[in-house]
Amino acid sequence: MGGLNTSLLTGMEALDATQAALNATSNNIANANTAGYTREVAQISENEEELNGGNVTGGGVSLDGIESVRNELLNLQIQQQTSLQSGADTESSSLQSIQTLFSSTGEDIASTLSAFSSSLSQLSANASSSASQESVLTAGENLAQSFNSTANGLTSAQSAADQQVTTTVAQINSLSQQIAQLNAQLSPSVVSQQNGGTIEDQRDELVQQLSTLTGISVSQSSDGEVITTGNGTPLVMGGQSFNLQTTTGSNGYQQVLDSNGNNITSSIQGGQLGGAIQIRDQVIPGFLSSLNTLASQFATAFNAAQAKGYDSNGNAGQNFFNLPSSTTGAAAGISVAITSGSQVAISSDGTSGSNGNVTNLSAALTSALPSGQSATSAYANLVYQVGSAASNASDTSTALSQNILQLTNQQSSVTGVNIDEETTNLIRYQTAYEAAARIISTIQALNTVTLDMGATQSY
Amino acid sequence: MRVNTNMVPDILADLQQSQSTLNTALQEVSTGKSVTVPSDNPAASAEMVQNTMESANVDQYTKNISSVLANVQQASSTLSSVVTSLTSAVSLGTEAANGTNSSSNLSSIASQVQSILSDVVSDANTSVSGVYLFGGTASGATPFTADSSSSTGYTYNGNSNSNSVQVGDSLSVQVNMPGSEIFSNSSGSVIGALSSLVTALKSGDSSQIASATSTLSSAITSVSQAQGFYGNAESQLNSQETYLQQDTVTLTTQQNNLVGVDEAQAATLLSQAETDNSAILAAAAKVLPNTLLNYLSAPS
Numbered sequence: 001m002g003g004l005n006t007s008l009l010t011g012m013e014a015l016d017a018t019q020a021a022l023n024a025t026s027n028n029i030a031n032a033n034t035a036g037y038t039r040e041v042a043q044i045s046e047n048e049e050e051l052n053g054g055n056v057t058g059g060g061v062s063l064d065g066i067e068s069v070r071n072e073l074l075n076l077q078i079q080q081q082t083s084l085q086s087g088a089d090t091e092s093s094s095l096q097s098i099q100t101l102f103s104s105t106g107e108d109i110a111s112t113l114s115a116f117s118s119s120l121s122q123l124s125a126n127a128s129s130s131a132s133q134e135s136v137l138t139a140g141e142n143l144a145q146s147f148n149s150t151a152n153g154l155t156s157a158q159s160a161a162d163q164q165v166t167t168t169v170a171q172i173n174s175l176s177q178q179i180a181q182l183n184a185q186l187s188p189s190v191v192s193q194q195n196g197g198t199i200e201d202q203r204d205e206l207v208q209q210l211s212t213l214t215g216i217s218v219s220q221s222s223d224g225e226v227i228t229t230g231n232g233t234p235l236v237m238g239g240q241s242f243n244l245q246t247t248t249g250s251n252g253y254q255q256v257l258d259s260n261g262n263n264i265t266s267s268i269q270g271g272q273l274g275g276a277i278q279i280r281d282q283v284i285p286g287f288l289s290s291l292n293t294l295a296s297q298f299a300t301a302f303n304a305a306q307a308k309g310y311d312s313n314g315n316a317g318q319n320f321f322n323l324p325s326s327t328t329g330a331a332a333g334i335s336v337a338i339t340s341g342s343q344v345a346i347s348s349d350g351t352s353g354s355n356g357n358v359t360n361l362s363a364a365l366t367s368a369l370p371s372g373q374s375a376t377s378a379y380a381n382l383v384y385q386v387g388s389a390a391s392n393a394s395d396t397s398t399a400l401s402q403n404i405l406q407l408t409n410q411q412s413s414v415t416g417v418n419i420d421e422e423t424t425n426l427i428r429y430q431t432a433y434e435a436a437a438r439i440i441s442t443i444q445a446l447n448t449v450t451l452d453m454g455a456t457q458s459y
Numbered sequence: 460m461r462v463n464t465n466m467v468p469d470i471l472a473d474l475q476q477s478q479s480t481l482n483t484a485l486q487e488v489s490t491g492k493s494v495t496v497p498s499d500n501p502a503a504s505a506e507m508v509q510n511t512m513e514s515a516n517v518d519q520y521t522k523n524i525s526s527v528l529a530n531v532q533q534a535s536s537t538l539s540s541v542v543t544s545l546t547s548a549v550s551l552g553t554e555a556a557n558g559t560n561s562s563s564n565l566s567s568i569a570s571q572v573q574s575i576l577s578d579v580v581s582d583a584n585t586s587v588s589g590v591y592l593f594g595g596t597a598s599g600a601t602p603f604t605a606d607s608s609s610s611t612g613y614t615y616n617g618n619s620n621s622n623s624v625q626v627g628d629s630l631s632v633q634v635n636m637p638g639s640e641i642f643s644n645s646s647g648s649v650i651g652a653l654s655s656l657v658t659a660l661k662s663g664d665s666s667q668i669a670s671a672t673s674t675l676s677s678a679i680t681s682v683s684q685a686q687g688f689y690g691n692a693e694s695q696l697n698s699q700e701t702y703l704q705q706d707t708v709t710l711t712t713q714q715n716n717l718v719g720v721d722e723a724q725a726a727t728l729l730s731q732a733e734t735d736n737s738a739i740l741a742a743a744a745k746v747l748p749n750t751l752l753n754y755l756s757a758p759s
Contacts, residue, residue, distance in 0.1 A: 099497045102504075110508040114515035121516060124625045125523035128590055128598055348620075353590065353598030355622045362625060376512045384505035387497025394498065405472050413463035420464060420751040427755075 004443050004450070006052075010060035011439030017044045018433040020063045025425045028417045036205025038068040038415040040197060068197035074411045075204060076218060079211035081407060083230075083270035085400035086212040090164070090275025091283065092397050094157055095390035098284070101153040102383045109379055112146040113365070115139045120362045123346060127355035133312065133341030140320060144334045147295045151331035154288050158253075161280035165254045168213050168273040169244050175210045176227070176241040179203055183224040184239030210235075215270025230274075231267035233258040253280060283389060287382065288331070294378045296330035297369040299323050305364040309345035309357025317345025317357070470743045477736040484729040487720045494718040503717040510717065513628075514710045517703050520626045524700045527624050527634050531696065534592045534635070535689040537585045538682055544582070545649065545679050548575045552656050552672030558665045569660035576653040580613060583642045583650070593638030596620040602638040603650065611651040615639050626699050632692055641685040649678045 021042040031037040043066070047059030102108060119132070119139040126132040182203040207227065210216055215230035223238030234242050242259040249255035249265075256265045256273070266281070268274050299321035306317035324333035338344065348356025365375055373381065487493055497504040554560070555568045583603050585592050594602040594617030606614035619639050623631040642649045652675035659667035 095498070096496075103496045104507065104511065110511050114512040117512060118515045118519035121519040121523060121625055124623075125526050127622060129588075347596070349596055349618065351595075351597040351599075351618060351620070353594065353622070354596030354620060355624070356596070356620070359623070359625065359631065366628070376509055380505040380508035383497050383508055384501045387499075387501030387504045390496070390498035391501060401472070405468060408468060409463050412465050412468075413461050416463055416465050418461070418464045423751040423755065 004446055006057065007439060008443045010058070011436050011443065013047070013060040013062060014436035014439065015433065017042070017061045017063045018429050018436055020066065021425070021429045022433065024066050025422050025429060029419065029422050032417040032419060036201050036208065037417070038070045038197070038201055039417045040066045040068050042066050066197065068201065069415050070200070071411060071414045074407060074414070078404060078407045078411060079208060079216065079218065081400055081404050082208065082211045083215040085397055085404055086272055087215070087270045087275035087278070088393050088397040088400060090272045091279050092390065092393035094161060094279045095283070095386070095393050098154060098157050099386050099390045101150045102386045107146055107149070109143070109146045109150060110383070112139070112143040113375060113379065116143045117362065117365050120358060123344070124355050124358040127346050127358070128353050130341060133344050133346070136344050137336065137338065137341045141336045144321065144336050147291070147331045147334050151288065151291055154284050154291070155332065158280050158284045161276040162253045164276040165256065165273060165280065166246050168276065169246050169256060172210065172213050172235070172273065173243045175206055175213070176235045176243070179206050179210065179227065180236050180239050180241035182206070183236065186224060211271065213271045214268060214273040229264070230269050231264060233264050287386060290378070290382045290385070292327050292330040293371060294375060294382070295334050296323055296327045297371055298364070298375045299330070299334055301369055302361065302364040305357070305360040306345040308360050310347040310350040311345050312342040312347070312352045314350050314352070318343065320344070466746060470739070470747065473739050474743070477732065477739050481732040481736050484725065484732040487725045488729050491720055492718050493720045507714070507717055510710055510714050514714070516628065517706050517710060521700065521703050523624055524626050524696050524703070528693065528696050530587050530592060531634055531689055531693050533585065533587050535686060535693060537582050537592065538686045538689065541579055541582045541682055542679060542686065544575045544578050545675065545682065548572050548653060548656065549672055549676045549679070552668060552675060555660055556665050556669040556672055562663055565660050565663050569657055572653065572657050572660060576650070576657060579649060579653060583638055591617070592635060593617065593641060595637030595639065596622055603642070611643070611648060611654045613650050615643050626696065627703070630699060632695050632699070634692055636685050636688055641682055649682060652678045
């Protein structure tokens with residue numbers, strides 16, 4: 001069928017298509033700043049040509065749908081880098097708080113250890129002065145306290161990381177469930193092309209959030225998206241989610257179990273969860289063990305030096321430091337055993353004026369402990385380890401966030417909303433809509449003219 | 460190619476970066492330290508632990524020297540007064556031994572030597588803030604006390620040990636000589652010689668006086684030796700003090716190199732960071748609000 005009605009229909013289709021394009025444009029503008037939103041493009045195609053009485057006429061336009069523009073490869077890269085960055089970030093922020101324990105504050109071990117050394121040296125010059133003797137006792141107490149507070153600081157950072165494990169696992173479970181629900185809506189039987197876009201956007205955004213919590217690997221199967229942790233423990237399979245669980249382990253810390261109850265704690269890497277586990281199970285225990293070894297070996301050496309001499313009352317030197325029975329907890333449990341400055345074993349011959357044993361006491365600070373290093377060197381070494389761990393973690397985090405910024409830029413250049421582009425499109429579709437509307441009104445006018453033909457003789 | 464027009468993340472990252480540089484520069488200028496936490500420079504922080512320890516020790520060694528030096532100087536001057544006393548006792552003895560003195564003369568000389576003996580004993584009992592200088596390590600007890608049962612009339616209550624004070628990482632200086640070595644040793648007891656001179660003077664026997672005098676003059680040697688020991692200790696302490704002063708300078712320099720900031724450089728960095736920061740802010744203010752909409756007339 002030809003004639004004016006064909007043009008009217010074509011005009012109608014043009015209005016429909018342009019409206020859809022305007023919808024897409026306005027939706028893009030509305031969501032210009034929505035996280036995870038990918039820009040939509042109206043897919044418009046021309047209809048098949050029609051043959052009218054030997055003449056070929058255009059078939060008008062039709063709307064195929066509105067498509068979201070996305071780049072799965074970039075998504076995957078961003079997710080991966082985000083996991084790594086968020087893991088490094090978690091480690092870094094924990095190490096930032098840990099390293100203040102090792103900064104020169106006057107309360108740190110370096111300060112109290114050197115004050116202890118000075119007090120001994122002072123004793124060497126004033127062996128019989130009770131003020132000098134008391135100052136050794138006080139300096140020893142301060143040293144023991146700074147060992148205690150450093151160890152406690154490390155332990156509380158460890159507990160904080162442990163707490164983070166529990167809360168992060170809960171967040172991971174909640175995200176897995178939401179993603180599974182969205183997957184179910186996206187599964188092929190339910191999908192309608194039109195709204196697939198926004199649901200997929202939401203899902204990608206949730207997957208992105210999930211990747212900050214733990215390292216994940218994402219793949220597609222016939223059931224929809226499959227998300228597993230880095231070691232292959234399933235979190236989401238299509239419309240089904242698998243909860244991780246936590247349970248208190250033999251070391252008193254929360255262990256992460258998969259849905260079958262297998263312990264997967266040590267294989268979790270990346271993300272806040274991986275970072276917290278790394279800090280809790282590797283980094284801090286390393287520091288603590290160095291600190292405990294130092295506290296235990298130093299106190300043992302000092303007690304041995306005490307035993308070589310006599311105190312100001314003429315008694316054989318007794319233990320200066322009390323140590324817990326095991327090396328684990330030596331730093332947290334070390335305390336001063338003697339109660340008076342007169343019990344410091346200054347004398348080598350039993351007389352109160354002798355300072356002969358002070359040399360032995362001082363040597364406990366400067367000579368090599370069983371670890372092969374002097375107390376000062378061993379502590380300096382620990383400071384170096386803490387400092388370089390903190391600086392590595394923060395460098396890694398900074399470098400990765402640069403990567404992510406670049407990838408995000410790349411992603412935005414493909415999927416992001418460009419206001420200028422949308423404005424241009426707006427003008428384009430406005431003009432197109434006006435023109436299509438003009439077709440309708442023109443045809444209407446022509447129809448009127450046609451219907452009026454012969455009714456009124458105006459000429 | 461499509462260009463990403465969303466500059467917000469970039470600008471935010473740049474702003475954060477420059478803000479953190481600005482903070483660091485400000486902190487360096489205000490604290491004068493380039494290393495405040497170990498991660499700023501792990502190696503320097505580790506060396507600072509050693510430096511802190513050494514600085515504290517050097518400080519304390521210096522304090523030790525000044526407190527010990529006072530004792531050593533006191534001992535040294537005490538011994539010179541002892542030597543003076545002994546010398547006059549020897550000349551009194553020599554005078555008495557020539558056989559021309561009347562018994563009243565001899566008894567007056569005897570009382571003079573007796574008072575020299577009391578002076579020497581009191582010198583040998585010198586104490587500085589409660590610590591007896593010549594009691595060995597038994598510095599809490601009066602070294603020489605009168606004892607009628609002893610042949611010399613005095614008992615030594617100290618011991619034959621000595622104390623060494625640490626004044627350097629590997630340097631200890633012996634700071635006292637036990638009184639037994641100075642005043643009553645086997646080669647010639649100062650106090651014993653003085654006592655026998657008094658006894659000889661009282662008896663009036665010239666040969667006994669002469670022999671007691673000669674014992675006394677040989678006993679002076681041990682006191683002079685002790686004087687030499689204290690002089691030696693004093694010069695050792697003084698030279699160590701000079702060394703420690705240099706060491707303090709070295710340690711302070713090292714500390715500055717490790718964690719200090721170069722003021723000029725820090726100030727330059729700060730102003731650079733300031734400029735960077737305001738440049739980014741100005742650029743952001745210019746670029747961010749720009750869209751095509753600014754140039755399109757509002758729809759009529």
